[in-house]
Amino acid sequence: MGMSPDVRPQNVPAQQQSWPGRTSEMDPRPDHGEDGYTGRERLVGKRALITGGDSGIGRATAIAFAKEGADVAVAYLPEEQVDAEETRAAVHAVGKECVLVATDLRTEQANLELAAAAVDALGGVDVLVNNAGFQMAHTGGITDFPSGQLEQVFETNVFASFWLTKALVPHLGPGSSVIFTTSIQAFDPSEPLLDYAATKAALNNLMVNLAAELGPKGIRVNAVAPGPIWTPLIPSTFDAAKVQDFGTDTPLGRPGQPVEVAAAFVFLASDEASYVSGTVLGVTGGRAVF
Template sequence: MTPDSKPQKVPAQEQKWPGTTSAMDPPPDHGEDNYTGRERLVGKRALITGGDSGIGRATAIAFAKEGADVAIAYLPQEQADAESTKEVVQSVGRRCVLLATDQRTEEANTRLAADAVAGLGGIDVLVSNAGFQMAHTGGIADFPSGQLEQVFETNVFATFWLTKALVPHLGPGSSVIITTSIQAYNPSEPLLDYAATKAALNNLMVNLAADLGPKGIRVNAVAPGPIWTPLIPSTFDAEKVASFGADTPLGRPGQPVEVAAAFVFLASDEASYVSGTVLGVTGGKAIF
C-alpha cells in the first residue's frame, strides 16, 4: 500500500455536488489493488457512513480485506458509487449491505442503525465518516441561507444521533471512529462552517470516550488533511482544485487508502487501549 509519493499536480476540474468517483482525474486510490489485509478485523461487523466513495469507500475495502463484513450508508444519488464499492467488498469474500440514507434527521439515523444491525446481525464498529462542505468566499455577511444547517446536520448531528442509536447494540471491545479534519486545527476561511463542525466533532469524541469507556467501548477520531475524494471537485472551484494538497510538507494530496489504514488500526484489537484521541493523516500538517 504505497501510492506514488512524488508530488502530484491535480488538473483543474469541477463537478456538481456530491460528485462521482468515475469523473475524477486522476482516479483516486481506494486500495482496490494495493491494500493487503492481515486479518486484523476478522469477525467484526462495521457500519461506515459515506461509504460509497472517498475515505469511506477505502475504509470499507480495507475493512473487508482485513476480514470484516460492512454496511455502508450513502445518499440516494450516490447509488452508482455504492454499488461499485459493494462489488469490491464482495470480491474479497465479505458481505456488504447497502443503506441509502439522508442522515439529516434523528429518525433517519435511528432507522439506519436498526437496518445495519439487522443486515449484519449486529455492529462492532461504527465509522461516522459522512460529511458535507461547500466553499464560500464571501464571508459571513452573505453566507448562503440553509448551508449552516446542512453542514451541522450532516457532520455533527448525524454523528450524535447515530451513535446514540447504536450504543445499545455495542458491547465491550466495540469501537466508534469519527472523521474529523485538519480544518479543526487549521481552519480555512472559505470553510468556516465546515471547520467549526470538525472542531465540534473532536470535542464530542472526547466526551463520548469518557461516557462509553466504562462500557468497554472505545471512541476515537481520524483527522485527514487534503485527501483526493469527490468532495473536492464538487465543493471547490477549478483553480482551488488545481493546487489541492500542494501546501502540505509532502507536497501532494493524500489518497483515500492512506487514510483507511488509520481506521483499520483504531478498529482493531491492536488499539485496545487507545480511546479519546485524534489520529492525524495530514501529509505533515500538525494537529494540536
C-alpha cells in the same frame, strides 16, 4: 499494509463537478486500495457500519475493513447509488458482505432506521465509522453566507453523527469502537470553510466526551483527522483553480489518497488499539494536529 501509493509531489489537473461528485469523473482516479491494499486479518469477525461509504475515505475504509476480515454496512445518499454499488462490488470481490443502505442522515429518525437496518443485516455492529460529511466553500464572508448551508453542514456532520452513535450504543459491547472523521480544519481552519471547520472541531470535542462516557462499558471512541485527501468532495465543492493546487501546501507536497486514510481507521477499529481511546489520529501530509 502492503500498499504503494504514488508518493511523489504532484498537481491535480484543474477540474470541477456538481455536488456530490462522482468517482468515475475524477482525474486521476482516487486510490481506494482495491488492488494495492493487503489485509492482515486484523478485523476478522467484526461487523462495521460506515456512513458516507460510497466513495472517497468511506469507500477505502470499507474495502480495507473487508480485506482485514470484516463485514460492512454502507450508508450513502440515494443520488450516490452508482458509487455505492462500486463499493459493494469491491467488498464482494474479497468475499465479504456489504449491505447498502441509501439514506439522508439529516434527521434523527433516519439514523434510528439506519442503526436498526445495520444491526439486522449484519447481526450486530462492532465498529461505527461516522464518516459522512458535507462541505461547500464560500468566499463571501459571514455577512454573505448562503441561507440554509449552515443547517445542512451541521445536520450532516454533527447532528447525524450524534444521533447515529446514540442509536447504536445500546448494541455495542466491550471491545467495540466508534470512530469519527474530523479534519485538519478543526485545528487549522480555512476561511472558505467557516462552517465545515466548526463542525469538525465540534466532532473532536464530542469524541473526547464520549470516550469518557463509554470507556467504562469497554467501548473505545476516537477520531481520524484527514488533511487534503483526493475524494469527490473536492472537485464538487471547490472551483477548478483551487482543485489544481489541492494538497500542494502540505510538507509532503501532494494530496493524500483515500487508502492512506483507511489504514488509520483499520488500526483504531482493531484490537491492536485496545488501549487507544479519546484521541485524534492525524493523516495530514505533515500538517500539525494538536
